[in-house]
Amino acid sequence: MRKKIRLEDLKEFRIERKVFDDKTLFAIYKLMLKGIVKTVESVCKEGKESVVLSGKDSNGNWLALKIYRIEYSNFKRMREYLAEDPRFLGLKKDKRATVYNWCRREFKNLKIAHEAGVSCPKPIAFNENVLVTEFIGEKGILAPMLSDIKFEKEDAQLIYEVVLNEIEKVVKAGLVHTDFSAYNILFLDRIFIIDFSQAVTFKHERVKEFLKRDIKNINSYFKKLDVNLEDEEKLFKNLIKVAGLK
Numbered sequence: 001m002r003k004k005i006r007l008e009d010l011k012e013f014r015i016e017r018k019v020f021d022d023k024t025l026f027a028i029y030k031l032m033l034k035g036i037v038k039t040v041e042s043v044c045k046e047g048k049e050s051v052v053l054s055g056k057d058s059n060g061n062w063l064a065l066k067i068y069r070i071e072y073s074n075f076k077r078m079r080e081y082l083a084e085d086p087r088f089l090g091l092k093k094d095k096r097a098t099v100y101n102w103c104r105r106e107f108k109n110l111k112i113a114h115e116a117g118v119s120c121p122k123p124i125a126f127n128e129n130v131l132v133t134e135f136i137g138e139k140g141i142l143a144p145m146l147s148d149i150k151f152e153k154e155d156a157q158l159i160y161e162v163v164l165n166e167i168e169k170v171v172k173a174g175l176v177h178t179d180f181s182a183y184n185i186l187f188l189d190r191i192f193i194i195d196f197s198q199a200v201t202f203k204h205e206r207v208k209e210f211l212k213r214d215i216k217n218i219n220s221y222f223k224k225l226d227v228n229l230e231d232e233e234k235l236f237k238n239l240i241k242v243a244g245l246k
Helices: 007-012 022-033 075-083 095-115 153-172 207-223 232-243
Strands: 039-046 050-056 062-068 123-127 130-134 185-187 191-193
Touching: 022 123, 022 130, 062 095, 075 095, 095 123, 095 130, 153 191, 153 207, 153 232, 207 232
Parallel strands: none
Antiparallel strands: 039 050, 050 062, 062 130, 123 130, 185 191
């Protein structure tokens, strides 16, 4: 018989209480009741708009719990992206509802990307402002960002080519990441693309602008590593062809 989980037990987690409001604690509690999360271990990464926690499932597998902060999220930016996404029409305009849908949006985008073979964390579940995914790292420690690793020129060239291949996979999945950069790529035994909350479908009116920006960001980063870069306009035209856009 499974041990009964009490809401009060959440306060005993080895995490700082100030990370959450009561509604967020209850959202985690419901994920535990469903058997998706068994334990929450520690804070792995803390940003202005979100916090990433490590946790485990009932089989002892590591999980990542991304918690969107309600009070500190960029409500205006989120609303702009959601309003132009046909999957999220008729949304309530209050801040909490916007953040909840932002979390749901990242889950949907990750699901599309993962099923298309993109190297990204596997999405597992979401509840309100809590997103649960596969943990990319070892023993509760997140894998480093690409921007934090020093590579030899030959290795950097290989990784650049792999990154370009992943961009193409994302486009083939019907998405444009919109924030493709060395800060949103983790490196373990291979690269993993993260943070799909801003990703847009081809129906977005600024999709070409975002695609050009992703290409420019990646080339700007790898230029510093002295790799042989692909021409940005050539890359853009090829990806537009892959996407079937005019």
